[in-house]
Amino acid sequence: MLSKRLRNYLGRLDIRLAVYYSSALLFLAIAISWFLYYRLEHNLTKQVDGILIDEFHELTLEIEEEGGVREGVQGFAKDVVWRKYYPILFQVLSAQNQVVTRPVEFEAFFTFGIRNQEYFTVIARHDVHGIKGHFRVLERRIADKASNKEYVVHLATHLKRTDKILENYIENIVSAIPVIFAASILLGLFIAKKPRDILKEIIGVTNKITSENLSERLTLPEARDEIRQLSITINSMLDRIEGAFEQIRQFTGDASHELRTPLAAIKGEIEVALTHGESSREYRETLFNCLERVEDIIRMVNGLILISRFDEKEIDWQPTEIDLAALAAEIIEFFRPLAEGKRIRLEMQAAESVILYADRSNILRLLNNLMENAIKFTPEGGRVRLRTQCSREEVVLRVEDNGPGIPPAARENIFHRFYQINAARSGRGRGTGLGLHICQRIAEAHGGKIWVEDNPGGGAVFVVTLPKDKTPVA
Structure with a gap:
């Protein structure tokens, strides 16, 4: 149980983030510490090398003043051998690697000969002035003008102070890095607590969301960062989901209502015929009324199927070049008998040579719906x-x-599914409430728009704009 709880704890996002960032900080701290150690060692060694080169210059001056190597070395030894800090050890070798002069106390140290290196470090295994460890050595050649010979000088000094400084540095780093690592984890956990609380809120809110509860929203954090943007995005997504569910609920209710009305009428007609029908004429009249209702239902179902195909992007578009003047004349002739039955005058004003690249059958459907609505709601003599x-x-x-027109409050809703205006555009000849929505989908699929305006002479004007050469898409 403990191991499972530990795994769950270590699997938390804030814990993992704190460990990841702290590990990165630890790696960076080690890298920086190593670099600083390298620079410190280099600078300290360079300082010691500076001391050695200064002493070499002193030795060369002594040799020049005394007039010989042996005499100059003796005078130099009196000044530097017993220094407290950075005592100088030295020997002079011939060019053939033979010892020319070297204090007796330094014999145990100088176990090496000429190396042909200007600077190098050796380790003393025996006490030299009570000191063991690292020594820095300078090797330089000098010429004795009196004897006309060349000699090699070794000057050395211990690195005790340098080693101590580096040792203290390492001890401090070794002590500080675990503290830094632990502090970074604790600080990381504290910093990660806020985004973790936000994520917990997101999880809590999303867990509360059901088809019956879509009103939950995330609280936006004050900081304008990615978490705030994520919260805004999730809230926007919830708004869209709520809107989609609301449309589905409204669609279900509207479809049920629209189908229930004709079905109830059919049922009533049949019941009346079965109860009171006495002649074939009454039965025929009942069947005729039922047929009209069934045709309304079929028209509605066909509209729903078409809208569903729009939603699923399954419309088989077949765009071609269309002569709008010829198409308008065709629509006018098609609706002329219906208009004459209501003594409505049909007029056409078509620009010549207007070519549109679009799907002809769907443009015909769009014009058909608009013309049918216009004739249906235009009074006789209009x-x-x-x-x-x-x-x-x-x-x-x-x-x-020049019918009753569209109230301003209804203009944003008339393109919704099943939307019906008041009795002025309702009654026995009312439609399914799907025609204008289909018109909008056709116009938008062609890259166009549709809207309604007031007719200055009274009535409504439906305006459709379509680009000339855009290929329709569902």
Whole structure:
């Protein structure tokens, strides 16, 4: 149980982040400490080398003043051998690597000969002035003008102080790095607590979200960082999900209501015929009424199937070049009998040579829905006008009527599924409430737009803009 709890604890995001960042900090601290150690050692060694080169200059001056190597070395030895800090050990060798002069007390140290290196470090195994350990050695050649010979001088001094400084540095680093690592983990846990609390809130809010509870939203943190952006994105996603569920609920309710009304009417017609029908004429009238209701249902179902195909992007678009003037004339002739039955005057104003690259069947469906609505809601003796206009990049279709018009409050909703306005546009001849939504989907699929305006002479004007050469997409 303990191991499982430990695994769960170590698996937390804030713990892992704190460990990752602390490990990175530890690696960086070790790298920087090594670099500083290297620089410190280099500078201290360079300082010792400076001391040795200064002493070599002193030795050369002594030799010049005394007039010989042996005499100059004797005078030099009196000054430097018994120094407390950085005592100088030395020997003079001939060019053939033979000892020329060397104090007796230094014999145990100078176990090496000429190395042909200016600076090098050796380790003394025996006490030299009570000191063991590292010594820095300078090797230089000098010429004795009196004897016309060349000699090699070795000057050495211990690195006790340098080694002590480096040792203290390492001890401090070894002591400090674990403290830094532990402090960084604790500080990392403290810093990571806030994003962890935000993530816990996100988990808590998302766990509360169901199809019946979509109103939960995340609290936006004050800091304008990625966590705030994530919270905004999740809230926006929840808004879209809530809107989608609301549309589904509304669609389900509207579809149920729209289908229930004709089905209830069919049921009532059949019940009346079965109860009171006495002649074939009454039965035929009942069947005729039921057929009308069934046709309404079929038209509604076909509209829903088409909308579903739009939603699933399964529309088989077949774009071609369309002559809008010819298409407008075709629509006018198709609706003329229906308009004459209501004594409605149909008019057309079509610009010549307007070519549109679009799906002909769906553009016909769009115009058909708009013209059907215009004739349906235009009173007897009224007028319906179809106009086509053209610019360099787009075409404009306008269907104008002088019916009751569209109230301003309803203009944003008339393109929603199943939306029906008041009784002025309802009644026995009411539609399914899907036609304008289908028109909007067709226009948008062609890269266009559709909206409604007031007709200056009374009524409504539906305006459709379509780009000339955009390939339609679902």
